[in-house]
Amino acid sequence: MKKEEKREIILVTSNENKFKEMNSxxxxxxxxxxxxxxxxxxxxxxxxxxxxxxxxxxxxNQINRPLIVEDSGLFIEALNGFPGPYSNYVRRKIGMEGIIRLLEGEKNRKAYFSTVLAYVDSTQLKLFEGRVYGSISTEIRGTKGFGYDPIFIPDGVNLTFGEMSTEEKNKYSHRAIAFRKFLEYLATYTV
Structure with a gap:
């Protein structure tokens, strides 16, 4: 019996951490x-x-091959969804410390992470979303991961993403949810 060949898919990102998470x-x-x-x-x-x-x-249009790109955002309830799609910019400007300061004294620390992944080829553009609900910690915890991982605690867990290994994070992560949806779609899709 012939072994099934691996399908190749291109991930466009300058973030090596995203590649590592998705590649696993x-x-x-x-x-x-x-x-x-x-x-x-x-x-x-x-x-x-x-x-x-x-x-x-x-x-x-640059690569002319089937590919995926993704974008993620942190949406904080007490801040009316801020920073949302501006998460990367806000992280660079005020950091995790700034988010913690914005929530100082706030009892409602509910938040969610959302990822939207786009697959595009010569015939279609299709979106896949992943979302994980949780809360913002009162301090930076953990050195693993990237972005806001050290201040986000997914529901049902006492660790921040920054305290989890890649494998642990992928059990809960918004990016993992969106990527799995895409991979399940890809398994049944032929160009």
Missing amino acids: IAQNFNVSLIWFNIPKVEIQADSLEEIVKFSAIIAY
């Missing part, structure tokens, strides 16, 4: 994830969907 999942789906370490072009928009659609189309 891809292995379980007989998918070879190819990392294109190029910055994705992003528009400033109020929704992750708009941002990722634009990025995917630009990347596809």
Whole structure:
């Protein structure tokens, strides 16, 4: 019996941590994830969907091969969903410490992480969303992960993403949820 060949899919990101997280999942789906370490072009928009659609189309026009791009945001209830699609910018400007200061004295620390992943090829553009609910810690905890991982505690767990290994984080993560949805779709899809 002939062994099934691995499918290849390109991930466009300049973030090596995102590649590592997603690559560990891809292995379980007989998918070879190819990392294109190029910055994705992003528009400033109020929704992750708009941002990722634009990025995917630009990347596809440059590479001309089936690919995925993703964008994630941290949405904090007490801050009316801030920083949302501006999460990366806000992290660079005020950091996790700034988010903790904004929530100082706030009892409602509910938040969610959302990822929207776009797959594009010559015939379609399809979106996949992953979301994980949790809360913002009162202090930075853990040195693993990236972004806001050391201040986000998923519901049902007492650890921040920053205190979890990649394998542990992938059990809960918004990115893992979106990527698994895409991989399940890919398993049944033929170009």
